[in-house]
Amino acid sequence: xxxxxxxxxxxxxxxxxxxxxxxxxxxxxxxxxxxxxxxxxxxxxxxxxxxxxxxxxxxxxxxxxxxxxxxxxxxxxxxxxxxxxxxxxxxxxxxxxxxxxxxxxxxxxxxxxxxxxxxxxxxxxxxxxxxxxxxxxxxxxxxxxxxxxxxxxxxxxxxxxxxxxxxxxxxxxxxxxxxxxxxxxxxxxxxxxxxxxxxxxxxxxxxxxxxxxxxxxxxxxxxxxxxxxxxxxxxxxxxxxxxxxxxxxxxxxxxxxx
Amino acid sequence: xxxxxxxxxxxxxxxxxxxxxxxxxxxxxxxxxxxxxxxxxxxxxxxxxxxxxxxxxxxxxxxxxxxxxxxxxxxxxxxxxxxxxxxxxxxxxxxxxxxxxxxxxxxxxxxxxxxxxxxxxxxxxxxxxxxxxxxxxxxxxxxxxxxxxxxxxxxxxxxxxxxxxxxxxxxxxxxxxxxxxxxxxxxxxxxxxxxxxxxxxxxxxxxxxxxxxxxxxxxxxxxxxxxxxxxxxxxxxxxxxxxxxxxxxxxxxxxxxxxxxxxxxxxxxxxxxxxxxxx
Numbered sequence: 042x043x044x045x046x047x048x049x050x051x052x053x054x055x056x057x058x059x060x061x062x063x064x065x066x067x068x069x070x071x072x073x074x075x076x077x078x079x080x081x082x083x084x085x086x087x088x089x090x091x092x093x094x095x096x097x098x099x100x101x102x103x104x105x106x107x108x109x110x111x112x113x114x115x116x117x118x119x120x121x122x123x124x125x126x127x128x129x130x131x132x133x134x135x136x137x138x139x140x141x142x143x144x145x146x147x148x149x150x151x152x153x154x155x156x157x158x159x160x161x162x163x164x165x166x167x168x169x170x171x172x173x174x175x176x177x178x179x180x181x182x183x184x185x186x187x188x189x190x191x192x193x194x195x196x197x198x199x200x201x202x203x204x205x206x207x208x209x210x211x212x213x214x215x216x217x218x219x220x221x222x223x224x225x226x227x228x229x230x231x232x233x234x235x236x237x238x239x240x241x242x243x244x245x246x247x248x249x250x251x252x253x254x255x256x257x258x259x260x261x262x263x264x265x266x267x268x269x270x271x272x273x274x275x276x277x278x279x280x281x282x283x284x285x286x287x288x289x290x291x292x293x294x295x296x297x298x299x
Numbered sequence: 300x301x302x303x304x305x306x307x308x309x310x311x312x313x314x315x316x317x318x319x320x321x322x323x324x325x326x327x328x329x330x331x332x333x334x335x336x337x338x339x340x341x342x343x344x345x346x347x348x349x350x351x352x353x354x355x356x357x358x359x360x361x362x363x364x365x366x367x368x369x370x371x372x373x374x375x376x377x378x379x380x381x382x383x384x385x386x387x388x389x390x391x392x393x394x395x396x397x398x399x400x401x402x403x404x405x406x407x408x409x410x411x412x413x414x415x416x417x418x419x420x421x422x423x424x425x426x427x428x429x430x431x432x433x434x435x436x437x438x439x440x441x442x443x444x445x446x447x448x449x450x451x452x453x454x455x456x457x458x459x460x461x462x463x464x465x466x467x468x469x470x471x472x473x474x475x476x477x478x479x480x481x482x483x484x485x486x487x488x489x490x491x492x493x494x495x496x497x498x499x500x501x502x503x504x505x506x507x508x509x510x511x512x513x514x515x516x517x518x519x520x521x522x523x524x525x526x527x528x529x530x531x532x533x534x535x536x537x538x539x540x541x542x543x544x545x546x547x548x549x550x551x552x553x554x555x556x557x558x559x560x561x562x563x564x565x566x567x568x569x570x571x572x573x574x575x576x577x578x
Binding site for chain 2: 087
């Protein structure tokens, strides 16, 4: 009898030891740069596989007004404290200018009224946060493709970068400013817009006023809020910490299709 | 003499090389997928049905709530509240407890990191898919699924199924010639896992991807929307864990080393009656 009890206790101790060894091995591997590099290879595979099975212009599902979330959750920065933004907001964005520059033939500087005057698109789409939740909202905004055509991309341009007004993290080297980037496939997608209206009202500050990017085939953190400047670039490694976005710089996938 | 009549052990070939390799690859992939999946779940430990999250009405949630000024772990399922302090919602060593859905020993990494959880999850998801495709391709073409897993008519008779259930419940397992083949309960369990639950994990996983939704727009409707897909993903992961628990109990109860050996070397020992002239 005590033999069985002993054996059970021994098995329990052995199980717990193996379990904690397994866990600490996994934690150690997570923090090993070489191993993390191997895990990251999956991102490229996922992006290529998704692009392979998806038509360039395939649309994200659009919903009806009845589907709109009454509780659309704002995330990330909800009210930027940056001086420049606070001043712009104080004046109801009368002094706001959207800059389009970088690898373009004709750099642009547009007032909010000019952005609102561009060809627009209205869509009711689902916003999927990387955390796992979803909310549905109605967005009206200027088509990014029109804006890029107007600025005329140079042939070397490969990515479109969105520089935002909000500092999401205080850092010494200034890499805490929010930014995001997409490639030209997503930049020219028909549903890619710079939204200035949400649910038939002016875009609220919590959701990115005055302009927020919508890239409907990717996760929430790609939907940059408080967009101030759009820059066409040929590479991403010279911006921020080199990964093409605030969250990609902090370990999240640059391609957020899953 | 009675001694001489004792059954002899013979080694028979039980598992093919492909079955053995894909089995152990799956053990690794599913363990890492489960634990990194719980890490991802912990980023928003609440589940909903439908296309969007009705934040005030999850059907399942794990939270920290204050009861009389003291933090407690609370799990809510369909409106019923359970105090799960130390396990779900509020866990960790006494004095170092923190708010998290699943406890640290169940997640990869053990500390909270959605980004690392996703890296592990999507890497091993690819391994799981490639491994599963190899298993199914070889299993269908080579006849393993038809010959070894598909139950025959006699096995499907209700009386036979009931008989198997009652012997299994008493931990009495087939011996001799009968042990050469899977019994109907094994067949049913294995088929449900390899043809239903594991493919369901892949399909519900893909349905949560906004990129994949644009490519294959209607799959998500099968699960009642993106949040429905997340719920079904969670539930079928739970059913797989349940299968694994029963599977491991059965492995131990029906001969631990014999079973493990058969999945490593392919050889399984069965007891056969000695032939009459052997005396």
